[in-house]
Amino acid sequence: MRRGAPAARGAARAARETRAALARSACFIALAFLASAGCASRPAAPVDLTILSTNDFHGALESRATDRDTKRPLGGAAYVVATIDSLRAIDPAGTLVLDGGDIYQGTALSNLTQGRATIEYMNAAGFDAAAIGNHEFDWGVPTLVERIGQARFPMLVANMVEKATGRAPAWATPYTILRRKGVRVAVIGLITPSTPMVTMPENVEPYTFLDPAEVANRLIGELVPRRADIAVIACHIGGRQDSVGTITGEVAEMARAIDGEAAIVSGHTHSRLEGTIDGVPVVQALSSGRYLGRIDLLVDRAARRVIEGRAAILPVFADSVAPDREVVAMIERERGAVEQILEEVLGEAAVPLTTERRECPMGNLVSDVMREVSGAAFAFTNPGGLRAPIDEGPITYSEVYEVLPFDNTMVVYELTGAEVIRLLEQGAEGGGFLHASGIRYTLDRTKPSGSRITAASRADGSPITPETIYPAAVNSFMAQGGDGLAMLVDHPRSRETGIVIRESFADWIRAQTKAGRKVTAAVDGRINRIGD
Numbered sequence: 001m002r003r004g005a006p007a008a009r010g011a012a013r014a015a016r017e018t019r020a021a022l023a024r025s026a027c028f029i030a031l032a033f034l035a036s037a038g039c040a041s042r043p044a045a046p047v048d049l050t051i052l053s054t055n056d057f058h059g060a061l062e063s064r065a066t067d068r069d070t071k072r073p074l075g076g077a078a079y080v081v082a083t084i085d086s087l088r089a090i091d092p093a094g095t096l097v098l099d100g101g102d103i104y105q106g107t108a109l110s111n112l113t114q115g116r117a118t119i120e121y122m123n124a125a126g127f128d129a130a131a132i133g134n135h136e137f138d139w140g141v142p143t144l145v146e147r148i149g150q151a152r153f154p155m156l157v158a159n160m161v162e163k164a165t166g167r168a169p170a171w172a173t174p175y176t177i178l179r180r181k182g183v184r185v186a187v188i189g190l191i192t193p194s195t196p197m198v199t200m201p202e203n204v205e206p207y208t209f210l211d212p213a214e215v216a217n218r219l220i221g222e223l224v225p226r227r228a229d230i231a232v233i234a235c236h237i238g239g240r241q242d243s244v245g246t247i248t249g250e251v252a253e254m255a256r257a258i259d260g261e262a263a264i265v266s267g268h269t270h271s272r273l274e275g276t277i278d279g280v281p282v283v284q285a286l287s288s289g290r291y292l293g294r295i296d297l298l299v300d301r302a303a304r305r306v307i308e309g310r311a312a313i314l315p316v317f318a319d320s321v322a323p324d325r326e327v328v329a330m331i332e333r334e335r336g337a338v339e340q341i342l343e344e345v346l347g348e349a350a351v352p353l354t355t356e357r358r359e360c361p362m363g364n365l366v367s368d369v370m371r372e373v374s375g376a377a378f379a380f381t382n383p384g385g386l387r388a389p390i391d392e393g394p395i396t397y398s399e400v401y402e403v404l405p406f407d408n409t410m411v412v413y414e415l416t417g418a419e420v421i422r423l424l425e426q427g428a429e430g431g432g433f434l435h436a437s438g439i440r441y442t443l444d445r446t447k448p449s450g451s452r453i454t455a456a457s458r459a460d461g462s463p464i465t466p467e468t469i470y471p472a473a474v475n476s477f478m479a480q481g482g483d484g485l486a487m488l489v490d491h492p493r494s495r496e497t498g499i500v501i502r503e504s505f506a507d508w509i510r511a512q513t514k515a516g517r518k519v520t521a522a523v524d525g526r527i528n529r530i531g532d
Helices: 005-036 077-088 116-125 141-150 212-223 250-257 325-342 361-374 397-403 417-427 501-514
Strands: 047-054 095-099 129-131 160-162 175-180 183-191 207-209 230-236 261-265 272-277 280-285 291-300 305-315 345-349 378-381 393-396 409-416 435-437 439-444 453-458 469-475 494-500 527-530
Touching: 047 077, 047 183, 047 261, 047 280, 077 095, 077 116, 077 291, 077 325, 095 175, 095 183, 095 230, 116 141, 116 325, 129 183, 129 230, 175 212, 183 212, 212 230, 212 250, 230 250, 250 261, 250 272, 250 280, 261 291, 261 305, 280 305, 325 397, 345 501, 361 378, 361 409, 361 435, 361 469, 361 494, 361 501, 378 417, 393 397, 397 501, 409 417, 409 501, 417 439, 417 453, 417 469, 435 439, 494 501
Parallel strands: 047 095, 095 129, 183 230, 230 261, 261 280, 378 469, 439 527
Antiparallel strands: 047 291, 160 207, 175 183, 272 280, 272 305, 280 291, 291 305, 345 393, 378 435, 409 469, 409 494, 439 453
């Protein structure tokens, strides 16, 4: 066999050369024909594609938002659909509609239907695909699977696997391929690896969240050019953009590590992103359907590359389009089923109860109520758990639901004074902090990790001693290690009260009304921040 190998290789080579000669002849004949038709040197024209996107909708089917400058009304699902329809009508063959995740958790109307109403709106809008966000897990995987089954578009996540098997869950779809104007567009869904810290940890305990860039690079290599011409990332991974247009944060790190993406639709940080990272257009359209992201791509089909890409953010002005009638009818139907609950007036706010990622009236008020209801010495709540402000005037149950949409309960810990300081230190990691009641503390960002809490005392000024035991109330998200508060997990001295914080807050407002008092709160300097 070995002695006959050279002859066999020679015969094979001759056969290959014959086939190549025939192929060249066929090519020359085809070129001659095209030249005679005047087409020989005319390449295929590039095509325009448009990506419209939302992110962090959080069940905002109805909207009371207004533009800060013009005071024009913003958002609302019926207006989002109408705006998408008007833009898609300009180039229906070349438009994709995507979402960056955190779809349905956040308002009473959506939560009381466990997200069903929000998916119904997205079906009416004709979304082509959506990334799965961390808050899609808030009611557990079974509810997420129900919503996936309801959606007439794929809900995507590529970078999570089961710990037990190392494989993707059976319900998880990593990507979808869409065809627009002859271009095959692979849309890959990615989620932040920090998901176990920013949803109820027990809901995602069976899963491992992989590095998104590594997963994206693998999939792009498998899909382009064999099954797709370009790849678009739809991700629940956020970032920030400064005044000169530089995008930073997790999405920027991911984008620089991915090779070959055409565009990125992002979410998670509720930011305004409209720029490029290493030449790749990136959008994030703030949150709650008040804005749309828009990416315009000029694609060379033959070369399978983007010649030019532009990113922009567009307002959804509710006074510029007629609302979609199908969505209006759906919202009225869903609202009618729960109207009596939602529109109960609990009390009246004497001042605006604003929310911020620093000490704010709402943060102080909610933590004060938690401390009063639990009887604890201290109470702490994470800023991410307070999702909306309340305006001055009547307070409805619907508004309370928007402030506290998560079904968190109160958990009371017996913490030493040293553990209280440690809790504040953990809360300060990653640029965070904790709203607090019963305590005053100084957070110095110029100090190294682990030594940023430079002063702390009880609210009356008395010292917090390291060995003394203090009852401290937190929400159940924090108790499970949410926002990186690992010290609370499996703490030997804890008690789950079963008290839903939202309901206790609503009851507290009712009690103020019964006593003839309006609701008020203010910033009182209980959190002193240095170096922000």
